[in-house]
Amino acid sequence: MPGPKGLDPLLQSAEGGTSDRFLKKGLRLGHLRLILALERTGHLSRAAELLATSQPAASRLLTEMEQITGVKLAERQGRGMTLTLYGERLAARARLVLRELDEADxxxxxxxSxxxxxxxxxxVTGAAVxxxxxxIRQTRVTHPLVNVSVEVNTSDxxxxxxxxxxxxxxxxxxxAALDPRSYEARFxxxxxxxxxxxxxxxxxxxxxxxLQDCVPYDWVLQPDGAMLRVAVEAYMRNKGIPYPTKVLNTSSILLTLMVISQTxxxxxxxxPVADFxxxxGEGGGRIASLDIAGDVPIQPYSLIKLASRKLAPVAQNFHDLILSRASVLE
DNA sequence: TTAGCACTGTAAGCACTCTC
DNA sequence: GAGAGTGCTTACAGTGCTAA
Structure with missing residues (x-):
């Protein structure tokens, strides 16, 4: 939950916030790496070697770490060092922090990529199918970590x-009312x-x-202004076919199917939608396709993005995947 | 360009352990 | 117990980065 100033609590500089206190006092990743190397080797000189630094530098890091934390982290012995309880706990936390950074990386x-x-x-519905x-099917196999959201609707x-x-x-x-220069369209x-x-x-x-035979029946069409509907209207006008009087407007393919399957x-x-x-057989044998309206001229559809916006890599990959399918279908 | 700062390496000294 | 070896700390100097 955001703090009083709308900041995430983790980002707030709270007096007494321990991680913040450590950072303010100068705790660095080098310190965390040293405590882990020390835990592993039991010798400051070998820990320094592991970190590709000199032994005095490692000694200074350890001293700094003890000043920052305010506790003794290692017990100096004649031959080597052993971590104190504080040192062991800090090492355990350091391991988590460094692992998280690896994950972030x-x-x-x-x-x-x-x-x-x-x-x-x-x-649009046909292109979705x-x-x-x-x-999406291919992405599930090749890029299982990619989440795809799909909005099926009219072009406008x-x-x-x-x-x-x-x-x-x-x-x-x-x-047509929009400036085509704002968009990059690939047929x-x-x-x-x-x-x-x-x-x-x-x-x-x-x-x-x-199509003339269809006029007396109820029609279910996309809302006014939708490309498909505009094309059908223009075609009927040009052919002198009277426009149907009973039209249900919806962009929902589910509602459309329910209405036509029951009335x-x-x-x-x-x-592609009709074929599907x-x-x-997805319609359970309840839907039939009539070989009419095939000559209704409708503007071909394209793959469209904003000309001014560069796609993120994951979106670009999906975009290219669709383009590659277009070349296969040609 | 330069001063300040942080970081790092080298050298010297100290403490502890091991071996004889 | 003394000398040698090992490891840690400290002082100092060099290097690179950053901000003015």
Missing amino acids: RELENLK GLAGSVSVGA EYVLPA VLTAALDDGRIDFFIGRVP LDHEPLRVIVRAEHPLTRLSGVT NAITVVAR FTLG
């Missing part, structure tokens, strides 16, 4: 998240669309079904 190295850390990515999930929401720094990058499209894929309905839907029994509503999704819930 390893952790920072991992962060620098991208072997560990956290990455937050965003994706096609690119993010495989990348993801762009705002990117601008706010809530995600490192996303797969989607930069809304990934086209996103053909499919209409999906429940398996027993009347449309599944028709041959040569078209005669239809929805338009990216083909139909070909793979």
Whole structure:
């Protein structure tokens, strides 16, 4: 809990705070290394040798340490030294401190190299299935210390998240209203669309079904302004197809699936999503994909990050992993 | 550039143990 | 018990870093 001035208690300079007192009096890592070397060798000269320093320098370190702690740390004997109870306890603590520093060193190295850390990515639904999930699977194997957070949403929401720094990058499209120079986009894929309905839907029994045939039914679509919805609206307008009057707006793929599996509503999704819930049997045989809307022109999606922000190594690794999958799928 | 400071090494002295 | 060997402490000087 933060202290009265909002500082972490460990960082506060408290009168009588022991570690702080030691540090203020000049306790250094060299002191801690010496007490450990002394514990191991039982001789100041050998301890000095172990630390690659001279014996007088080691002697001075020990004296300083005793002045700092205010207790006798080693019993001088005719041949060598033995640690007192205080010395043994300090050595035990020194071992923990140095081990923690080793751990910190390893952790920072991992962060620098991208072997560990956290990455937050965003994706439109189709890209999440096609690119993010495989990348996560591979990362679990090759970089088990990396935590991945995924936000699946529409491109406009993801762009705002990117601008706010809530995600490192996303797969989607930069809304036309924004300055594209602010973003660095790498083309990934086209996103053909499919209409999906429940398996027993009347449309599944028709041959040569078209988008026009879908109009009388309830629709479940992404919210106003979402890329996919804008593309569908523009396509229908251009083809002279009347726009459906009964539309449920949601960006939730779960709610969308529940509605279409229990009613005669239809929805338009990216083909990977349709494939996932139909070909793979994930829809439990309750979802069917209609081969319509495949020619709806929709802007291809890209891997997008802020042009002004350099990715952390762990995020850069994940970014490159997704790019490498794109080249495999080409 | 320079003064001050911290750190380190060398040399000398002291204490203790071992061996004869 | 005395001399030799080992180990620790102290004084002093050199070196490198930092701040003015």
